[in-house]
Amino acid sequence: MLLAKKSVHTERRGDQKITKLGRFSIVEQMGLATNQCIVFLDDGRFFWTITGDLISVNCGPDQSASLKVDPDNGRIKSTVIELLGDNSKGMLIIDFNADGIPDKRQFPGVDGFQIFFGGQFYDSFVEGTNRYITFEGRKTKVRFGKDRWRTEE
Numbered sequence: 001m002l003l004a005k006k007s008v009h010t011e012r013r014g015d016q017k018i019t020k021l022g023r024f025s026i027v028e029q030m031g032l033a034t035n036q037c038i039v040f041l042d043d044g045r046f047f048w049t050i051t052g053d054l055i056s057v058n059c060g061p062d063q064s065a066s067l068k069v070d071p072d073n074g075r076i077k078s079t080v081i082e083l084l085g086d087n088s089k090g091m092l093i094i095d096f097n098a099d100g101i102p103d104k105r106q107f108p109g110v111d112g113f114q115i116f117f118g119g120q121f122y123d124s125f126v127e128g129t130n131r132y133i134t135f136e137g138r139k140t141k142v143r144f145g146k147d148r149w150r151t152e153e
Contacts, residue, residue, distance in 0.1 A: 062090055067098075097147055115142060117149045 009020045017028045025040040040047045048057045056066040066080040068088040076098040083091055096106040105121050106113040115133060122133040124142070130152075132139050141152040 032137065048098065096144065099147055103144065115144075117142065117150045 004105050011018050019028075023041055027038040027040070028036075034060045035047065036051045038047055038049045046057075046059055048055065053069045053071050054066060056064050057067070058064040062082065062084055064080075064082045066082075068078045069075070070077045079095045079098050081093045083093065085091060090108050092104075092106045092108075093102045094106070095101065096103045102116045102121075104113050104115055112123065112125055115131075116123045117133060117135065122135065124131050124133050126132070130141050131143065132141055134140070135151075142149050143152050144150075
């Protein structure tokens with residue numbers, strides 16, 4: 001602990017307070033109602049942000065895991081994972097209710113999104129106010145209810 005105390009350095013840059021502790025840097029945004037805090041490791045190679053009820057852990061600029069926390073009970077409400085695929089194409093995988101089953105997959109720059117239904121992802125599309133997938137060769141109306149995507153007849 002003495003080593004940590006000796007290597008702490010704090011400075012202010014505008015409305016930011018920056019504290020360096022060995023390989024870690026903590027950036028606190030002063031004056032924001034959201035109480036934003038960013039922690040960097042290895043010169044920004046890894047970092048995590050805390051803003052209100054959202055915490056995100058990043059591995060570089062293009063990959064992250066974000067957790068939305070219920071402020072009343074401290075439980076995780078939803079998750080978003082941002083990944084790079086084998087072809088370096090990014091994607092977001094969203095679990096609306098944090099039950100461990102993905103609900104939505106979205107690719108940057110692509111209109112619409114895929115839904116996780118029956119154990120796999122399907123392209124979805126909207127007509128009017130309804131969302132559909134093509135399931136077993138036919139257009140099928142779906143809606144997210146309770147804890148998963150369900151068909152509607």
